[in-house]
Amino acid sequence: MKKxxxxxxxxxxxxxxxxxxxxxxxxxxDYASISVEGDDYIFVNxxxxxxxxxxxxxxxxxxxxxxxxxxxxxxKNTYGKFDVSYSITNADGYQASASRTIIVLDPSSQVxxxxxxxxxxxxxxxxxxxxxxxxxxxxxxxFAVSDLIGGFYAQGRGYGDAYALSGVINIADDGTIxxxxxxxxxxxxxxxxxxxxxxxxxxxxxxxxxYLGYGFNxxxx
Numbered sequence: 001m002k003k004x005x006x007x008x009x010x011x012x013x014x015x016x017x018x019x020x021x022x023x024x025x026x027x028x029x030d031y032a033s034i035s036v037e038g039d040d041y042i043f044v045n046x047x048x049x050x051x052x053x054x055x056x057x058x059x060x061x062x063x064x065x066x067x068x069x070x071x072x073x074x075x076k077n078t079y080g081k082f083d084v085s086y087s088i089t090n091a092d093g094y095q096a097s098a099s100r101t102i103i104v105l106d107p108s109s110q111v112x113x114x115x116x117x118x119x120x121x122x123x124x125x126x127x128x129x130x131x132x133x134x135x136x137x138x139x140x141x142x143f144a145v146s147d148l149i150g151g152f153y154a155q156g157r158g159y160g161d162a163y164a165l166s167g168v169i170n171i172a173d174d175g176t177i178x179x180x181x182x183x184x185x186x187x188x189x190x191x192x193x194x195x196x197x198x199x200x201x202x203x204x205x206x207x208x209x210x211y212l213g214y215g216f217n218x219x220x221x
Contacts, residue, residue, distance in 0.1 A: 027092075029090060029091075029092040029094060030059050030060040030090060030091075031059070031090060031094055031096065032057055032058070032059045032064065032088045032089075032090050032094075032095075032096040033057065033058050033059075033096060034055065034056070034057050034068070034086055034087075034088065034096050034097070034098040035055065035056045035057070035058075036053075036054075036055050036086065036098050036100060037053040037054035037055065037056075038053030038054065038100070039053075039100070040100055040101065041100070041101050041102075041103060041115070041134075042100060042101070042102050042103070043102075043103050043105050043113075043114055044074075044076065044102055044103070044104055044105065045104075045105055045106075045107040046076070046077065046079060046104055046105065046106055046107060046137075047076055047077060048076060049076055050072075050074045050076065050102055055068065055070075055086050055098070057086075057088045057096070059088075059090055064088065067088055068086055068087070068088050069086070069087045069088065070084065070085070070086055071084065071085045071086075071087075072084045074102050074104075075104075076104065078104060079104050079105075079106060079136070079137050079138050079139045080103075080104055080136070080138060080144070081101060081102070081103050081104075081136065081144070082101070082102045082103075082104070083099055083100075083101050083102075084099060084100050084101070084102060085097060085098070085099045086098045086099065103134075103136045104136075104137075105136055105137060106137035106139065109137050110200045110203075111135070111137070111143060111171055111198060111200075112135065112203055112220065113135050113136050113137060113143075114134070114135065114136070115132045115133070115134050116132070116133055116134075116135060116220050117130050117131070117132055117220075118130075118131055118132075118133050118150050118151075118218040118219060118220050119218065119219045119220075120149075120150035120151065120152055120156060120216070120217070120218050121216070121217045121218075122149075122152055122214050122215070122216050122217075123214055123215050124215075124217075127152070127156060131147075131150055131151030131152070131155040131156055131218075132151065132155070133145060133146050133147050133150060133151060133218065134146035138168060141170050141171055141172060141173075142168055142169070142170050142180055143168065143169055143170075143171060144166070144167075144168055145166065145167055145168070145169055145207075146164060146166055147164040147165055147166060148165045148166070148167045148169075148182055148191055148194060148207070148209045148211075148216075149164075149165045149209050149211055149216040149218075150207075150216060150217075150218030151164065152216055153185065153187075159186075162185065162186040163185045163186055163187065164185065165182060165183065165184070165185050165190070165191060165209070165211060166182070166183045167179065167180070167181060167182030167183060167191060167194070168180040168181050168182075169194060169196075169207070171198050175197050175198040175199060175200055176196075176197060177194070177195060177196035177197060177198060177205065177207055178194065178195065179191060179193065179194035179195075182194070187212060189211065189212050190211075191209050191210065191211050192210040192211065193208075193209070193210040194207065194208070194209045194210075195207075195208050196208055203220075204219070204220050205219070205220050206218075206219050207219075
């Protein structure tokens with residue numbers, strides 16, 4: 001997927017008002033645009049190299065990709081999430097930026113990793129379906145989860161990512177799921193309890209999270 005970050009040519013008044021002085025303090029600048037090839041999230045197996053899908057930058061139609069600054073903290077022998085940022089500044093000091101995320105996966109794990117679609121309920125009531133939750137290994141049986149309440153508020157209610165309850169769970173050899181730690185949402189508070197089971201044979205799970213007095217359940221089937 002090709003993403004284009006466009007910064008338009010604009011006339012920028014430095015001063016407001018109708019005096020003659022203000023008329024002499026305006027200029028035109030060409031903003032940069034950054035075009036990022038590929039997906040927002042790229043998944044790489046542990047130990048493999050990351051191959052940049054491509055990114056270009058232009059100013060006033062001229063290719064200035066050589067001037068791009070790329071901050072890439074990716075480490076192929078470390079599990080987790082790495083945010084790559086791209087930026088460029090035009091001659092007048094105005095910056096354009098873009099980013100993507102690299103996730104290092106554990107290829108030896110039988111647990112599904114990446115974005116998974118889940119079935120979601122709150123206190124047994126089916127209020128929204130087909131939310132996407134991101135799972136990825138942190139090693140030693142620990143997995144990062146983008147939303148322990150299955151996107152109930154962030155996606156189902158449309159409140160946005162600030163209402164996702166991210167956290168880390170542990171999946172034991174017998175499939176038992178327990179909470180390692182959890183963040184908080186814009187509502188405040190954090191998960192009181194997280195329990196569940198992962199069925200390795202079928203690649204399915206059930207996770208129950210107690211949060212703000214509610215019982216949230218998500219299932220991958």
